[in-house]
Amino acid sequence: MAEVKGRNRRSVQTRRRIIDAAHKLFVAKGYAGTTFQDVADAADVSVPTVYFHYGTKSGLLKQVIDVASAGDDEPVALLDRPWFAELKRANDPAVLIRRWVEASATILDRVAPVLAVVHSARGDAEMEAQWTRNSEERRIAHGTFVQIMAESGTLRPDLTERQATDITVGLLSPDLFLVLTRECGWTTTQWETWTAAQLAHNLLPPAQAPAS
Missing domain, CATH: 1.10.357.10 (Tetracycline Repressor, domain 2)
Incomplete structure (x- = not known):
């Protein structure tokens, strides 16, 4: 043994x-x-x-x-990890957004440079499939975050969950992360602050969005 x-x-x-x-x-x-x-x-x-x-x-x-x-x-799915269970217990929607952005930043720091490799090789059929699969997984993850907000009644009433997911997928995309941190020279902390503010502005009712 x-x-x-x-x-x-x-x-x-x-x-x-x-x-x-x-x-x-x-x-x-x-x-x-x-x-x-x-x-x-x-x-x-x-x-x-x-x-x-x-x-x-x-x-x-x-x-x-x-x-x-x-x-x-x-072998534990991303959304089955302890940090996600802790995130779901956040009562303040602004805190929920900030924690989701912080978790996303930690992941993007590691994975965005590798996804850029996949993107650059998308003429390859296997890389096309890899890019599509990863995009779908990211959408599922961000959609779960949006669903938590919708179920807690904190999502802007004029937004559908699909629209809110679109916004989240766009703002937390690895492409935008790399543009701001590589091309523009932002620190990851600067990216977190800006992205959390943008998400709060776009997803929360005006009365709940924190002041800029």
Whole structure:
């Protein structure tokens, strides 16, 4: 039993080294420029080991995105994590928005640079599928946030949940995050402050939106 646990622990550590190496390489060299040999060398494993765990380069990139989104490789969905349960208990809608933006910033710091790699390779059919899948997952997550606001009666009455989700998806998109933090030189904290203010202005009734 101890031997099996030891093997499992080593396997987890190997996968994490591969994912860490692949994340850095994809961001630095792009999708086409990163090879399994590069990843194997950086992770100090053999190429067959990378193939064994992930099969294809697109499969490896998908796992890199999943781990970057969640912050770890535990098999727990993003919306089933403790921080989300805590977020749902926020009574003040402005606090709920701020916490959602803060959580999104933490995720975008990790995942937006990798999604930029997917975006740049969208002529590839597998990358197109990856981009579509990730877009759908982001919409589901932001839609869940909007649903919480709607069920608590804090959403602006002239907005449908779909419209509110559209606004949230747009303001918290990885594209806009990268434009402001990379091209414009904003800090993540500046992005959080601006995005929270914009969300509150657009989603809350005027009487509930905090003063700018």
